[in-house]
Amino acid sequence: xxxxxxxGVAGGAGTAARVRRLDEQAEIxxxxxxxxxxxxxxxxxxxIGEVIQDRNKLFVQSAATFKNRFEVEVRTLSEVVSIxxxxxxLEIKDMNSGRVYRESYDKLxxxxxxxxxxxxxxxxxxxxxxxxxxxxxxxxxKDYVKQFPGGRVVIVGGGFIGLEMxxxxxxxxxxxTVVEMGDQILAxxxxxxxxxxxxxxxxxxxxxxLRAAVAxxxxxxxxxxxxxxxxxxxxxxxxxxxxxxxxxxxxxRECGLPTGKTGGILVNEYLQTAxxxxxxxxxxxxxxxxxxxxxxxxxxAGPANKQARICANNMVLxxxxxxxxxxxxxxxxxxxxxxxxxxxxSKQLTAAGIDHRVSTTHSGSHAGYYPGGSQLSIQxxxxxxxxxxxxxxxxxxxxxxxxxxxxxxxxxxxxxxYDLMEFEHAYAPPYxxxxxxxxxxGFVADNILSGKLFVVPWSKTRELGASDFLLDxxxxxxxxxxxxxxxxxxxxxxxxxxxEDIPADKTIYIYCQIGxxxxxxxxxxxxxxxGRVFNISGGFLLWNICMRxxxxxxxxxxAMA
Numbered sequence: 217x218x219x220x221x222x223x224g225v226a227g228g229a230g231t232a233a234r235v236r237r238l239d240e241q242a243e244i245x246x247x248x249x250x251x252x253x254x255x256x257x258x259x260x261x262x263x264i265g266e267v268i269q270d271r272n273k274l275f276v277q278s279a280a281t282f283k284n285r286f287e288v289e290v291r292t293l294s295e296v297v298s299i300x301x302x303x304x305x306l307e308i309k310d311m312n313s314g315r316v317y318r319e320s321y322d323k324l325x326x327x328x329x330x331x332x333x334x335x336x337x338x339x340x341x342x343x344x345x346x347x348x349x350x351x352x353x354x355x356x357x358k359d360y361v362k363q364f365p366g367g368r369v370v371i372v373g374g375g376f377i378g379l380e381m382x383x384x385x386x387x388x389x390x391x392x393t394v395v396e397m398g399d400q401i402l403a404x405x406x407x408x409x410x411x412x413x414x415x416x417x418x419x420x421x422x423x424x425x426l427r428a429a430v431a432x433x434x435x436x437x438x439x440x441x442x443x444x445x446x447x448x449x450x451x452x453x454x455x456x457x458x459x460x461x462x463x464x465x466x467x468x469r470e471c472g473l474p475t476g477k478t479g480g481i482l483v484n485e486y487l488q489t490a491x492x493x494x495x496x497x498x499x500x501x502x503x504x505x506x507x508x509x510x511x512x513x514x515x516x517a518g519p520a521n522k523q524a525r526i527c528a529n530n531m532v533l534x535x536x537x538x539x540x541x542x543x544x545x546x547x548x549x550x551x552x553x554x555x556x557x558x559x560x561x562s563k564q565l566t567a568a569g570i571d572h573r574v575s576t577t578h579s580g581s582h583a584g585y586y587p588g589g590s591q592l593s594i595q596x597x598x599x600x601x602x603x604x605x606x607x608x609x610x611x612x613x614x615x616x617x618x619x620x621x622x623x624x625x626x627x628x629x630x631x632x633x634y635d636l637m638e639f640e641h642a643y644a645p646p647y648x649x650x651x652x653x654x655x656x657x658g659f660v661a662d663n664i665l666s667g668k669l670f671v672v673p674w675s676k677t678r679e680l681g682a683s684d685f686l687l688d689x690x691x692x693x694x695x696x697x698x699x700x701x702x703x704x705x706x707x708x709x710x711x712x713x714x715x716e717d718i719p720a721d722k723t724i725y726i727y728c729q730i731g732x733x734x735x736x737x738x739x740x741x742x743x744x745x746x747g748r749v750f751n752i753s754g755g756f757l758l759w760n761i762c763m764r765x766x767x768x769x770x771x772x773x774x775a776m777a
Contacts, residue, residue, distance in 0.1 A: 218243040219531065220306060220321040222296050222467070224253030226517050227498025228327035229277065230524030236286040238532040244288045245319065247308060249295045249328070252351050253279055258517055260354045261377065264361070265384025274351065299324070299471040301491055323493055323531045326468060326481060327524075330461035330499035330515060339433030344440050345455040348377060360454065365389060367453035370442045372430050374401030376548045378458030382422055383551055385454075393423040393450055395430055395442070397459075399766070404546060406561045408576060408674065408758055409595055409609045411765035416553045425450075463500045463513055476502035480513045485538040487527045495531060497523040506541040507560045507606055507627070508568045514542040545624040552613055556620035559607030559627040562597050572597045572606055575661045575671070576754040578730040579653035581615040586645035590614055593758075594657045596623070596633070603632040603665055615647075619654055633661035660731075669735055671753040672725065674762045685722040689737040690729055690756070700727065700759060708733040711740055720746055727752040727759065 219235055219242055221228045232246045246253060254277040262268045279290040293311040300307070305320045332347035334340065346357050361367070366389050371378045374396035382392045394401070394417075400410040401417075401424065414424055429445040433455065442450040463480035473489045474482045480502035487495050498520040502511050519542040529537045547556035565572045576595045583589065592612035598605050608623040610616045626635050636658025641648055651659075663669035677700055680686060688695050688703040695705040706714050708728065718724065724746060728734040734751040741749045752759060 217241075217532075218320065218322045219245070219325065220319060220323075221246045221325040221327060222306075223327035223329055223464075223498070223500075224248040224250070224290075225255065225257060225327075225329065225498075226520040227329070227500075227524050228325065229254040229282065230521050231325050231327065231497060231528045232282075232288050233286050234525050234528035235532055236288060238528060242532070244286075245321075246282075246288055246290045247294050247296055247306070247319075248290070248292045249311070250350055250352065251292050253277065253282060253290055253292060255351055257350065260348060260351070261380040261384045264348075264354060264358050264381070265387045267384065267387070274354075296328075296467060299467055299494075301471050301494070304493065321493075323495070325527060325531070326489070326494065326496040326500060327498045327520075328464035328467065328500050330463045330513075332457065333460045333462055334457060335459070337430065337432045339435075340457075342433050342435055342440060344453060345433060345457065347457045348381065349461070357454075357456070361385065361388065361390065364453040367391070368439070368451060369393070369454045369456065370395060370440075370450050370452040371456045371458055372442075373458035373460065374398070374424070374426075375403065375458055375460065376546065378456065379417070379548060379550060381456055381458065382417070383549065386420070386422065390454075391423075392421075393425060393452070395425045395428045395444070395450070397427070397429045399427055401426075402548070402555065402557075404544065404557045404561065405555060405609050406563055406595060407766070408754065408762050409555060409593065409611045411762045412593065412611050413550055413553065413555050414765050415761055416550060420551050461499065461515055463502070465500060468496070468500075476511050476513075478502060478513050482511070483539075485540075486530045486535040487523055487539050488530065488535065495527045497527050503539065503541050505544075505560070507543065508564070508570065510568060514544055516542065516544065516546060518542075518545070540628075543624060543627050545620065547617060547620060553611065554613070554616040555609070555611045556616050557607075557609045558620055558624040559605065560597065561607055561609070562595075565597055565606060570606070571600055573600050573661070573664055574673070574753070575657060575664055576731070576758060577653065577657050577660050578754070578757060579656050580649060581612055581653070582647055583645040583649045588646075592616065592619070592653050593754075594619065594653055596636075596657050596661060598633050598661055598665075600665065603634055603661065605631050605633065605636070615653075619652075622654060633658045633665070637662060660735075663735070669738065670750045672750045673753055674759040676725065676750075676752065677759065677763075678768065680725065683722055685719050685724045687718065687724055687726045687737070688728075688756075689726055689733050694729060694756075698756070698760065700756065703727070708737050711737055712744075715741075715744060718746065723748040723750070725750050725752055728755050730755040730757050 295309045297307040309316045368391045371394045402410045431443045431445045434441045438451045439453045465475045465479040468481045481496040545558040580589045581592045590613040595609045597607040605627045641652045686703040688705045689708040726734045738751045
């Protein structure tokens with residue numbers, strides 16, 4: 217049996233290695249367009265930023281070691297030009313010599329990955345404008361930025377890679393501006409958590425330009441001029457384009473294999489294309505999201521590695537193992553803050569027409585009496601009837617990774633908020649509290665579903681009118697330090713003795729600093745005969761960040777006291 221794998225890195229190299237472990241007699245050929253077959257592409261920004269100093273540590277396997285270990289014939293700098301499905305052969309071009317030749321196959325795996333989006337803007341070919349996808353790009357960027365110590369960098373796009381590059385280039389002493397067309401960075405996150413990340417980046421000296429589109433580039437007297445759609449310009453020595461990737465689906469389309477909306481190859485649950493002898497894995501495929509049912513790509517290394525194993529099993533042993541899809545779990549370090557996401561965001565659920573509820577909680581990363589703790593914010597989305605978890609996001613300085621991994625596992629297995637309530641964690645003061653932040657997220661979600669807690673989002677305060685009463689139940693000193701305009705301050709501990717100060721004929725919106733005292737106040741009022749009482753989710757802390765990052769305070773509302 218002869219297997220040909222097109223493309224290396226996680227999907228292709230992983231498939232080839234697994235095929236060999238299953239079939240010692242197989243003939244395996246791996247064809248890679250680039251010079252390297254297996255490298256840590258997620259580590260590239262950190263090599264540029266000199267966090268990783270040894271370039272060799274980026275390489276998982278060289279072509280020579282891969283061949284020696286797995287007896288796989290590897291041909292780098294070789295491009296597959298076309299696929300003849302009827303003749304079961306490939307046309308391959310040797311990029312060194314220009315020679316074009318044919319290779320036959322019994323089973324074929326397509327893993328060409330995805331390529332960075334490079335829009336047809338004027339001046340985009342100017343020297344100093346880069347994309348980051350492979351080792352060659354990395355070497356070029358690293359060599360170039362050395363020429364401009366303390367220089368200016370414009371990063372176009374506020375996604376994961378762009379922000380990782382912002383942190384790493386900032387660490388080299390460069391001045392960073394991030395230009396993002398959307399109203400927030402990190403599109404896979406909902407606005408409240410993205411707003412927290414934005415505030416942190418601004419505090420670190422990153423210049424964020426939101427709702428800003430790049431119109432073109434030119435070479436000016438001060439370096440590169442980055443022209444924005446509003447008519448203004450930014451100056452830089454280096455520009456990094458980080459506005460997304462697109463699947464390398466050309467080979468599939470040209471040989472008649474179906475592709476999806478993004479151009480990715482459509483595969484079934486066995487990672488098999490419409491041709492039974494051709495499989496596909498990695499960034500190039502589109503597959504049904506297990507939560508929304510929508511067909512979409514997943515540009516993540518973890519799923520690609522798992523797909524490689526499943527694909528090899530199915531090719532060698534027959535289609536017996538299904539791929540259940542990815543819940544898109546991802547994490548990013550932003551200086552000393554970490555943000556992680558899994559599942560589907562509230563905005564994505566809304567766009568897909570899926571009814572859901574949202575809860576935002578703020579807890580300590582470990583026991584409050586143990587030194588070194590910090591705030592951990594968790595937002596979860598869940599189904600109103602069953603309580604099934606649909607998505608989660610976590611942001612904080614420590615403990616983010618272990619919480620998001622638990623949430624990802626529960627979402628994959630159709631877990632519920634009740635599983636969060638009963639989740640048993642390893643507890644000691646340096647690591648958590650007796651009631652872990654995940655337990656607290658489950659408790660709050662249960663209160664929402666059981667009708668003990670009625671919440672509204674921070675944005676609801678934009679709509680309040682004469683028939684509404686805004687109640688701040690924090691201490692007077694907290695209120696004086698900053699409050700929502702129009703709020704009346706009655707500390708929670710005084711509430712029972714000041715019920716006459718609260719109009720029973722109005723809808724009452726309560727907030728405290730993070731939500732707990734607001735919940736307690738709401739329970740008091742609901743049981744004392746007040747009919748319409750709501751708690752502002754996330755408290756003043758979340759409201760303040762979101763209103764400032766949305767520009768609403770400065771543009772629409774009076775300054776806080």
